[in-house]
Amino acid sequence: MARTKEQNERMTMATRKKIMEAGLVLFAQKGFALTSIKDIAEAAGISTGLIYRHFSSKEDPxxxxxxxxxxxxxxxxxxxxxxxxxxxxxxxxxxxxxxxxxxxxxxxxxxxxxxxxxxxxxxxxxxxxxxxxxxxxxxxxxxxxxxxxxxxxxxxxxxxxxxxxxxxxxxxxxxxxxxxxxxxxxxxxxxxxxxxxx
Amino acid sequence: MARTKEQNERMTMATRKKIMEAGLVLFAQKGFALTSIKDIAEAAGISTGLIYRHFSSKEDPxxxxxxxxxxxxxxxxxxxxxxxxxxxxxxxxxxxxxxxxxxxxxxxxxxxxxxxxxxxxxxxxxxxxxxxxxxxxxxxxxxxxxxxxxxxxxxxxxxxxxxxxxxxxxxxxxxxxxxxxxxxxxxxxxxxxxxxxx
Amino acid sequence: MARTKEQNERMTMATRKKIMEAGLVLFAQKGFALTSIKDIAEAAGISTGLIYRHFSSKEDPxxxxxxxxxxxxxxxxxxxxxxxxxxxxxxxxxxxxxxxxxxxxxxxxxxxxxxxxxxxxxxxxxxxxxxxxxxxxxxxxxxxxxxxxxxxxxxxxxxxxxxxxxxxxxxxxxxxxxxxxxxxxxxxxxxxxxxxxx
Amino acid sequence: MARTKEQNERMTMATRKKIMEAGLVLFAQKGFALTSIKDIAEAAGISTGLIYRHFSSKEDPxxxxxxxxxxxxxxxxxxxxxxxxxxxxxxxxxxxxxxxxxxxxxxxxxxxxxxxxxxxxxxxxxxxxxxxxxxxxxxxxxxxxxxxxxxxxxxxxxxxxxxxxxxxxxxxxxxxxxxxxxxxxxxxxxxxxxxxxx
DNA sequence: TATGAATGAGCTTTCATTCAT
DNA sequence: CATGAATGAAAGCTCATTCAT
Missing domain, CATH: 1.10.357.10 (Tetracycline Repressor, domain 2)
Structure with a gap:
């Protein structure tokens, strides 16, 4: 059976938060240009592709x-x-x-x-x-x-x-x-x- | 006639200086990552290739x-x-x-x-x-x-x-x-x- | 209660048909490369995952x-x-x-x-x-x-x-x-x- | 010494031509979406990056x-x-x-x-x-x-x-x-x- | 010494495919 | 059986670096 909507929403929010937290640290540390999506994904413990399910571009987060x-x-x-x-x-x-x-x-x-x-x-x-x-x-x-x-x-x-x-x-x-x-x-x-x- | 050693040295120093000056402005303005070698070359009024005669990499200047x-x-x-x-x-x-x-x-x-x-x-x-x-x-x-x-x-x-x-x-x-x-x-x-x- | 085999088969065939119909229109319209699995799933009114229960790859349909x-x-x-x-x-x-x-x-x-x-x-x-x-x-x-x-x-x-x-x-x-x-x-x-x- | 302008122009035209010829064959054969820049570069016998010195995007040629x-x-x-x-x-x-x-x-x-x-x-x-x-x-x-x-x-x-x-x-x-x-x-x-x- | 055409590694982004639920 | 979140390979593109001239 499929996940419930609530489950999905919780997953989405958790992932978003992980990305934002990793982004905050990395963008402050290295600046926008030197921070790669791969960096963020690794720091957030997720795949690069997943970032684009939650944000439309690197600029977005x-x-x-x-x-x-x-x-x-x-x-x-x-x-x-x-x-x-x-x-x-x-x-x-x-x-x-x-x-x-x-x-x-x-x-x-x-x-x-x-x-x-x-x-x-x-x-x-x-x-x-x-x-x-x-x-x-x-x-x-x-x-x-x-x-x-x-x-x-x-x-x-x-x-x-x-x-x-x-x-x-x-x-x-x-x-x-x-x-x-x-x-x-x-x-x-x-x-x-x-x-x-x- | 070939240039004298002194002439060459003076040219070398002048070019180095132009590159450094352009680098200072651009690196401060746009940061390291967003400043391209081409940017620096253009600002210094020289070709990209010439930068590599004076510096070994982008990090060098x-x-x-x-x-x-x-x-x-x-x-x-x-x-x-x-x-x-x-x-x-x-x-x-x-x-x-x-x-x-x-x-x-x-x-x-x-x-x-x-x-x-x-x-x-x-x-x-x-x-x-x-x-x-x-x-x-x-x-x-x-x-x-x-x-x-x-x-x-x-x-x-x-x-x-x-x-x-x-x-x-x-x-x-x-x-x-x-x-x-x-x-x-x-x-x-x-x-x-x-x-x-x- | 579990569905009967027949019911299941009928559902399977219906889903297959929906996918094929959507595929025919989309592949003809946009070509193979520009037609995404998501496109087909949406046109067929099902989820992307379900397509892979009926077909083994994008090439399959x-x-x-x-x-x-x-x-x-x-x-x-x-x-x-x-x-x-x-x-x-x-x-x-x-x-x-x-x-x-x-x-x-x-x-x-x-x-x-x-x-x-x-x-x-x-x-x-x-x-x-x-x-x-x-x-x-x-x-x-x-x-x-x-x-x-x-x-x-x-x-x-x-x-x-x-x-x-x-x-x-x-x-x-x-x-x-x-x-x-x-x-x-x-x-x-x-x-x-x-x-x-x- | 640097190349002369004429030499550069000749090189540029030759490369452009190679790209267009490869593009004609490949786009006709595989369509726009399925033809990759790498395909074209290989067919033209040049590197991918060079295509972008002559054309601004894949759409351009x-x-x-x-x-x-x-x-x-x-x-x-x-x-x-x-x-x-x-x-x-x-x-x-x-x-x-x-x-x-x-x-x-x-x-x-x-x-x-x-x-x-x-x-x-x-x-x-x-x-x-x-x-x-x-x-x-x-x-x-x-x-x-x-x-x-x-x-x-x-x-x-x-x-x-x-x-x-x-x-x-x-x-x-x-x-x-x-x-x-x-x-x-x-x-x-x-x-x-x-x-x-x- | 000086040029800029050419290379290719690495980036952002997309998407077929998998898998937990 | 059904969903859609998650993965990762591969695409288009940029740019530091090399090299023929």
């Missing part, structure tokens, strides 16, 4: 990962949107980022995938959307810093400059975490925000 | 770029080695890094190429040497911070943690510069070193 | 269709075998062919499948048998024409040449029917046999 | 062949266009077709390629243009037959029916030639046009 990253970013945008004070918002977001980077590699990998692909010219379709998403996060942060400066919560100075520095630090931390692995030591909140907080 | 980066790093190590005070050394190195990142893309490109390849495990032979070089720079910096803390020039706290944060920031800035291009605004020295200086 | 075509041809050979006069035999066979081509696409499809595969050298095992079958039909026709010429029913001339022309016309008509579809207009018996009949 | 076929057809259309009498035009075209089919396999192969692909649904881009070209030739022929009937040169009867029969015969002859090879015997002009001429 990659784009799904980008979409996930956008979702992750949106969580941070939400933190920024629902603040009591700018300082509190920034602090909360930063603490969350430090923690995420420290306790798992997932967010770092998302970040790395994005950085890797953002500079590659070949247009992987979703990248543009992602770029916009990033820039909107930058913009929101800049406004927040400006507001915090008005309220006297932050140091004076070009808020855009502070924004870029802030995300440089976060980005750099994510890279460092993946590079150092176990040997990574996370900075304190005050270390990271020293340049901004009074 | 890439590794040369890594070697250059190591040299660049060594300059910073020298700064650290010949200091009057740890604070002065760190300040000087940081100022130099900020400036280099701000005023040209060359250093940022070196950094980006390195970061990209550092996580790729197999592939590139020279990477291990580079990794060691980096770690030695980290080590030197850590010792310097420790020394500076003794002298009361730096905040107290795990010097290794500070080291990682420092290089996270530098790395992040280099990425940000390439990502933002003209729209990049460099941070001040005090912004970057705020977490460390008293 | 194709070969069955060739076998059917041989049977169809044999009907015509029988017409030739049981004639009163050569003229009557040829006329009857031609009328039958014109009619079959005109009123359904089945025979044309058989012909098309055959023509397509006849020139492919390796690939299909049954083709050789089919080739022989065709040549024997040609031979019978040639003898018949010779006999008819003796009796003064046909024009004089190389009977083999006439045979090839005759089957060229039939073959061409079948192609034309499939190519033109609704817009096809069948020729008259006299048009087709004008070159032969006195 | 195929489309070139179709374009050639269209050109061949246009020659026949020209015959029809520059006639003294319809009869003379049809006779001349037919004689030319019989001769071409008899003395080389080239035209037959062109015809066969087209027939094979015309019924395949997958749209090989040029096929539509070709279809139009064919139908325009049919149309011209039909008008010519009508005119000839007016002048009393042809038998009365639906001229469209005669047109289809005429091209059915030609098409069938081309098939037959390829099928029979050396054993093919060409019909006389009067055999082929018997249905039409008075």
């Amino acid at each position: 990659f784009n799904s990962l980008i979409a996930n990253t956008i979702e992750e970013l949106n969580k941070f945008i939400q933190i920024l949107d629902s603040y009591d004070s700018p300082k509190q918002a920034i602090v909360e977001m930063t603490a969350s980022l430090i923690g995420d980077i420290h306790f798992s590699n997932e967010l770092s990998r998302y970040f790395l995938i994005v950085i890797r692909s953002m500079l590659e010219e070949e247009v992987l379709s979703q990248i543009d959307e992602f770029r916009k998403s990033i820039l909107s996060l930058y913009d929101k942060t800049k406004d927040l810093i400006k507001e915090g400066q008005k309220r006297g919560e932050f140091k004076q100075g070009n808020p855009y400059k502070y924004t870029l520095l802030f995300f440089s630090i976060i980005q750099g931390m994510a890279n460092m975490k993946l590079f150092m692995g176990d040997k990574y030591v996370a900075p304190e909140l005050d270390d990271v925000l020293g340049f901004l907080l009074i | 890439f590794n040369s770029l890594i070697a250059n980066t190591i040299e660049e790093l060594n300059k910073f190590i020298q700064i650290l080695d010949s200091y009057d005070s740890p604070k002065q050394a760190i300040v000087e190195m940081t100022a130099s890094l900020i400036g280099d990142i701000h005023f040209s893309n060359e250093l940022s490109r070196y950094f980006l190429i390195v970061i990209r390849s550092m996580l790729e495990e197999e592939v590139l032979s020279q990477i291990d040497e580079f990794r060691k070089s980096i770690l030695s720079l980290y080590d030197k910096t850590k010792d310097l911070i420790k020394e500076g803390q003794k002298r009361g020039e730096f905040k107290q706290g795990n010097p290794y943690k500070y080291t990682l944060l420092f290089f996270s920031i530098i790395q992040g800035m280099a990425n940000m510069k390439l990502f933002m291009g003209d729209k990049y605004v460099a941070p001040e020295l005090d912004d970057v070193l705020g977490f460390l200086l008293i | 194709f070969n069955s269709l060739i076998a059917n075509t041989i049977e169809e041809l044999n009907k015509f050979i029988q017409i030739l075998d049981s004639y009163d006069s050569p003229k009557q035999a040829i006329v009857e066979m031609t009328a039958s062919l014109i009619g079959d081509i005109h009123f359904s696409n089945e025979l044309s499809r058989y012909f098309l499948i055959v023509i397509r595969s006849m020139l492919e050298e390796e690939v299909l095992s049954q083709i050789d048998e089919f080739r022989k079958s065709i040549l024997s039909l040609y031979d019978k026709t040639k003898d018949l024409i010779k006999e008819g010429q003796k009796r003064g029913e046909f024009k004089q001339g190389n009977p083999y040449k006439y045979t090839l022309l005759f089957f060229s016309i039939i073959q061409g008509m079948a192609n034309m029917k499939l190519f033109m579809g609704d817009k096809y207009v069948a020729p008259e018996l006299d048009d087709v046999l004008g070159f032969l009949l006195i | 195929f489309n070139s062949l179709i374009a050639n076929t269209i050109e061949e057809l246009n020659k026949f259309i020209q015959i029809l266009d520059s006639y003294d009498s319809p009869k003379q035009a049809i006779v001349e075209m037919t004689a030319s077709l019989i001769g071409d089919i008899h003395f080389s396999n080239e035209l037959s192969r062109y015809f066969l390629i087209v027939i094979r692909s015309m019924l395949e649904e997958e749209v090989l881009s040029q096929i539509d243009e070709f279809r139009k070209s064919i139908l325009s030739l049919y149309d011209k022929t039909k008008d010519l037959i009508k005119e000839g009937q007016k002048r009393g040169e042809f038998k009365q009867g639906n001229p469209y029916k005669y047109t289809l029969l005429f091209f059915s015969i030609i098409q069938g002859m081309a098939n037959m030639k390829l099928f029979m090879g050396d054993k093919y015997v060409a019909p006389e002009l009067d055999d082929v046009l018997g249905f039409l001429l008075i």
